[in-house]
Amino acid sequence: MSTETEPAAAEQTRRPPSEDPHFIASVVGAAGDHDAPLLRRLLAGLDTPDLADVIEHVPLETALTIARLIGRELPVELLADLSWERREQVLPELPPEFVGKALGELDTDDAAAVAADIDEKQLGQVLAAADEDTRLAVEEALSFEEETAGRLMQREYVAAPEGDRVGDVIDRMRADSAELPDEFFEIYVVDAAMRPIGAVRVSSLIRSRRETPLLDIMRSPLILIRPEMDQEEVAQTFQKYHMASAPVVDEAGRLTGMVTVDDIVDVISEESEEDLLRLAGVSEAAQTDSVLRSVRARAPWLLVNLGTAVIASWVISRFEGSIDQLVALAVLMPIVASMGGNAGTQALAVAVRAIAARDLTEGNAGRYVVRETMTAVSNGFIFALVLAAVVAIWFQNGLLAWAIALAILINFACAGLAGILVPLTLRRLGADPAVSSSVFVTFVTDIVGFLAFLGLATLILLS
Known part of the structure; x- marks a missing residue:
């Protein structure tokens, strides 16, 4: 019995073809040589999910060549298993009559997902080649908005x-x-x-x-x-x-x-x-994304971040005289802002997750606000004491230690409040809290951190 089960176990734990660089290199080489027989041999026997994975991992030109050379011979389920980005690129290389027939062999929900990624001009030719039941099912599915149950719905049932x-x-x-x-x-x-x-x-x-x-x-x-x-x-x-x-x-x-x-x-x-x-302020980064597309997706939020950083720098410039008199302020102020930022990010992650899961509602928002604020304040007490001890030993200055301890406590309290109130406010205004909350929370913790530390140090040490 052991000899019969060992190959099965080995098969289950084998390395996926898409993670085998030698296999991928062979597929790329065969496509580059337009060697259809070799491509058939290499891809024959792969499970459809593994085959889809391989086509996802090879360069775009290789994927297009595979579609042109042997696309008709590949299992129709492959179209449903591909990501929408790669499917959108590959479909134009396949004959409309083949795609139309393939839609009829897929479940209606998968057929609708594939049809949604077909170019509008090609879609008319594809549906003309499909049978009437498939055409009607696909047209009905596409009449619903994206990301709705109508697109997910399977029209076959018992x-x-x-x-x-x-x-x-x-x-x-x-x-x-x-x-x-x-x-x-x-x-x-x-x-x-x-x-x-x-x-x-x-x-x-x-x-x-x-x-x-x-x-x-x-x-x-x-x-x-x-x-x-x-x-x-x-x-x-x-x-x-x-x-x-x-x-x-x-x-x-x-x-x-x-x-x-x-x-x-x-x-x-x-x-x-x-x-x-x-939450990180970026859009989906697919394997097929170009540098230009990635830059366009991320640059706007970096621009907003630049604006908030400039404001924070302006706040620091208001205390230029204090920093000139006590260089230790320049050394320590990033610690206050950084720790406040981390505390705010923790509260923000909890809030965004709770909003997405619909655990955080208007009815229980007060409880979340109190909990996150008290958690941040409690952590603030702990780290205020720790950092005050470090500063007192490092700089031999008890008043400076006192100033940074108070600043940490204030910034942690504000970080906890901002982490929960910013996403709630954005949701109330109709914005997606996951998209822009982190920028505003970081802005709050930076401004409060610099103001609290530099302001308190100026009052306690230099007034």
């Missing part, structure tokens, strides 16, 4: 009349197995008007006797999804209720499709990555 028994459903699914979705977790029980009234998990169906009425084993009420719902809200609903799938209904409450957890996993990943990048 429904059963409320009067059915377990045996009726099983027999019907076996008879029409070619029409079943590739993956489904529930059978939706509908009334005569196609309105879902409950759902039966596939596991419950299999465990039940054939004569059992569906009404006896279905769960209700259902969480219903509207196609206009934002995908982030859908993902939060899935997380809250631990759902594997959810029915999508139209304005009249009729069942039109379903959203499944595999799509929700992608949404959660995308939204988390987006919020993380926005």
